[in-house]
Amino acid sequence: MNDYHNLAPLTKTGRRFVLTSGSILIASIIFAGCSRISGTVSPNSQDDIIKVGVTGIVSEDILKFINNNLASQENLKIEIVKFNDWIQPNTALRDKLIDANFFQHKPFMNNAIQETKINLLALNPIYLNTLGLFSKQFKSVNEIPQNATVTIANDVINNNRGLRLLTANGLIQLKENAGEFVTQRDIAANPRNLQIKEVEGVQVVRAINDVDFIVSTAQTVALAGIEPNSMGAETAKDKKYALALVTLQGRENEAKIQKLNKLLVHPQVKDFINQEYKGRILPVF
Known part of the structure; x- marks a missing residue:
């Protein structure tokens, strides 16, 4: 395994990436209806709380945006749970430690179903990493x-x-x-x-x-703090590789999961992705 200290000096976002990927992190609780500075308030007892597993900054930041700007419309609070590999978000879903995850595209999910026998179900596809x-x-x-x-x-x-x-x-x-x-x-x-x-x-x-x-x-x-100049981009921006909200089969109609599924395709989320990532991430909805 290679070490991050070999990389060029990292930007602020790069350091965030290191922390996310370097070790498994305790759940970060970021409630909606709060200021962007503090990022936390006590949840209203009448709100639905949904735990969502992520492995990267993009999914985390999209969920934070929804929490801070849209979730109150649906009386929803999002608890973000960070993982440092691509296995635990699905096993945690199986073990009902989280309600959904937001890190994988459908082909990856289908292969995970074959390998783990976990009954996963993809809901709305949200964004594409080319x-x-x-x-x-x-x-x-x-x-x-x-x-x-x-x-x-x-x-x-x-x-x-x-x-x-x-x-x-x-x-x-x-x-x-x-x-x-x-x-x-x-x-x-x-x-x-x-x-x-x-x-x-x-x-x-x-x-x-x-x-x-x-x-x-x-x-x-x-x-990771590196200039994202590619020598050769993917020739086909295939939407089947778009990351989707994933839950267990049989849980897809739970109110809190449907609330988040709906908010993820809100026009303001598309605007956020386009403005924040400037073409490096492509909304597919």
């Missing part, structure tokens, strides 16, 4: 040398997505008969002899000083 090829050394794909090292996510869905991005940018070729989800075994040609290293998704950005380039999202790279 992938890119990021380097501190190179500015274009043409500059990538022979035997270059690249880090990509190791989970089935994002590993497939990363390898297909390398293919779309002419760095590798995949077998013609490759299945729906490709792995390194499906590489037919690797003309630059890329050394492809796989790590857990939340660790990818930490490797940027130790490899020639990484496959990551622009927003994740930006939050």
Whole structure:
């Protein structure tokens, strides 16, 4: 595992990213109807309280925006629970430690269902993180040398997505008969002899000083204090990879879950995403 101290000096948001990814955090309770400075007030006993698991700053900030600006319309309070991996938000949902999570897209969820046998259900898709090829050394794909090292996510869905991005940018070729989800075994040609290293998704950005380039999202790279200039963006902004609100099957009609599901697609949330992330994150509703 690589260390964050190897990264360039981090911005304020970058430091927030380190804290989120470095270790599991105790739930942060941020109630609606409060000032942006304090971020907390005592909840009204008549309000519904919903616990939502997240793994990244974007989902957290969207939920905070809803809490501070919209939730009071629905008598809703949101308790944000932070995790540092992509497994615990679903097991916590299974164990009813949280009511929903907001960190995964539907293909990832479907694979998690197969692996964990947890009956997950995706509700409204909210925003899309597009992938890119990021380097501190190179500015274009043409500059990538022979035997270059690249880090990509190791989970089935994002590993497939990363390898297909390398293919779309002419760095590798995949077998013609490759299945729906490709792995390194499906590489037919690797003309630059890329050394492809796989790590857990939340660790990818930490490797940027130790490899020639990484496959990551622009927003994740930006939050780590690195200029989010991509050498090669994802060619198809496929909405199936949009992050959605997820809960357990059978809980989707609970009032507090439906309240949040409704607020997540409020026009003000779309405006917030567009203004805050300036195209690095794309609302899909």
